[in-house]
Amino acid sequence: MVPLRVIGAGPCGSVAAISALECGHSVHIYEQKETPGENVRCSGLISKEGLESLSGFTNYKKHALNKIRGAIFDCAGYKLKVDSGRDIAYVIDREGFDASLAQKAQDEGAKLFCGKRALPPFGEGSIIGADGPGSMVASHFGFPKIRRFAGTAQATIRHDGQFKDYVRVFLSNDKFPGFFGWVIPHNEEYAEAGVGCVLPSNPDAALDCLSRLIGTSIPKERRYSVIPLERRRKTALSASRRNILLVGDAAGQVKSTTGGGVVFGTKCAKLAGKYATSPKDYENAWKALYGHDLDAHYQMHRALGRLSDSSLRAIGSIASAFRVEEFLEKEGNMDSPMRMIWPGLLLHPIRTLVPK
Numbered sequence: 001m002v003p004l005r006v007i008g009a010g011p012c013g014s015v016a017a018i019s020a021l022e023c024g025h026s027v028h029i030y031e032q033k034e035t036p037g038e039n040v041r042c043s044g045l046i047s048k049e050g051l052e053s054l055s056g057f058t059n060y061k062k063h064a065l066n067k068i069r070g071a072i073f074d075c076a077g078y079k080l081k082v083d084s085g086r087d088i089a090y091v092i093d094r095e096g097f098d099a100s101l102a103q104k105a106q107d108e109g110a111k112l113f114c115g116k117r118a119l120p121p122f123g124e125g126s127i128i129g130a131d132g133p134g135s136m137v138a139s140h141f142g143f144p145k146i147r148r149f150a151g152t153a154q155a156t157i158r159h160d161g162q163f164k165d166y167v168r169v170f171l172s173n174d175k176f177p178g179f180f181g182w183v184i185p186h187n188e189e190y191a192e193a194g195v196g197c198v199l200p201s202n203p204d205a206a207l208d209c210l211s212r213l214i215g216t217s218i219p220k221e222r223r224y225s226v227i228p229l230e231r232r233r234k235t236a237l238s239a240s241r242r243n244i245l246l247v248g249d250a251a252g253q254v255k256s257t258t259g260g261g262v263v264f265g266t267k268c269a270k271l272a273g274k275y276a277t278s279p280k281d282y283e284n285a286w287k288a289l290y291g292h293d294l295d296a297h298y299q300m301h302r303a304l305g306r307l308s309d310s311s312l313r314a315i316g317s318i319a320s321a322f323r324v325e326e327f328l329e330k331e332g333n334m335d336s337p338m339r340m341i342w343p344g345l346l347l348h349p350i351r352t353l354v355p356k
């Protein structure tokens with residue numbers, strides 16, 4: 001039997017491989033790094049609910065660096081604090097997390113080939129392209145292009161531990177055009193400071209702006225990467241009796257508001273493994289289940305990216321007047337805006353006008 005080839009042993013490649021093995025495929029995974037998870041650029045902030053959906057694949061708690069209970073939003077100077085009063089997300093050590101998923105795929109029977117880049121035409125048989133934002137599988141097989149990316153820069157900083165349980169998010173289209181800055185605490189001593197801005201803006205200059213905003217110097221040892229900010233219009237096809245599916249960042253299955261791609265990417269990866277030989281079913285299934293949420297993230301990302309800093313400040317103060325923090329504390333959902341918007345968020349302003 002010609003094996004199914006999975007290109008890339010990131011979280012989406014490994015989850016797709018495990019799902020395909022469960023459906024009876026023989027699977028080969030190709031990873032260009034020496035070991036899966038090496039040098040991952042991800043901040044590792046993942047919702048608890050999203051991680052729970054992977055509990056059959058890895059014990060995520062083993063890879064947790066920190067627990068997060070809320071966020072402090074800086075809307076171009078206007079601050080909002082959302083404290084859910086419970087752990088809603090974890091900061092995950094992606095290196096260990098990715099390695100454990102790749103190990104699980106091998107334990108289930110996949111063969112993993114590391115240390116060599118897979119090149120077109122990627123051997124015989126069907127392919128799952130899980131090869132990240134610069135997917136060579138996508139370009140070789142002529143999939144529609146992703147045209148919108150955020151350029152990112154990150155560095156490890158020391159902090160005073162005051163906001164150990166909170167992510168800090170800095171919105172300003174002057175400083176971080178089209179995206180945002182963040183500080184994600186890893187523990188009481190260290191945090192990751194990072195920025196993204198829609199390319200071709202310069203993330204390095206944006207990281208210097210973040211440094212001034214938080215009053216902390218950011219070391220010159222910085223890590224750079226890109227995040228796809230829109231999904232590909234087509235993610236599966238049949239060509240010369242081969243089925244080619246794209247998954248995860250390669251498919252643009254990313255929350256455009258935050259750049260988070262692990263939750264939706266791995267959810268789609270389960271479907272990619274299941275429908276590895278049926279491209280149409282894969283495309284229909286993931287779009288039906290997750291397309292609305294990903295589209296909502298994209299629309300919110302575009303709307304926020306167009307606002308001037310004075311509009312962002314005004315929105316912050318209006319949100320506070322309508323006690324949106326209270327709503328987010330109870331009903332907030334990092335992954336699924338659709339579950340939050342209707343009817344809860346739309347009814348919330350009316351409720352705040354009714355005296356208690």
Ligand SMILES: Cc1cc2nc3c(=O)[nH]c(=O)nc-3n(C[C@H](O)[C@H](O)[C@H](O)COP(=O)(O)OP(=O)(O)OC[C@H]3O[C@@H](n4cnc5c(N)ncnc54)[C@H](O)[C@@H]3O)c2cc1C
Nearest residue numbers: 008010011012032042043044045118132248249260261262
């Ligand atoms: C700065 C930054 C911060 C982020 N923060 C978060 C966050 O907090 N939470 C979150 O959920 N997401 C976050 N993300 C996004 C997240 O990292 C990705 O969505 C996720 O890693 C996508 O997984 P993947 O398996 O699709 O791709 P990847 O993790 O990119 O894995 C692709 C793999 O394919 C391999 N590969 C590529 N080409 C080839 C080839 N030709 N042959 C062999 N191997 C190949 C690569 O080496 C890589 O290991 C962040 C991203 C960035 C850049």
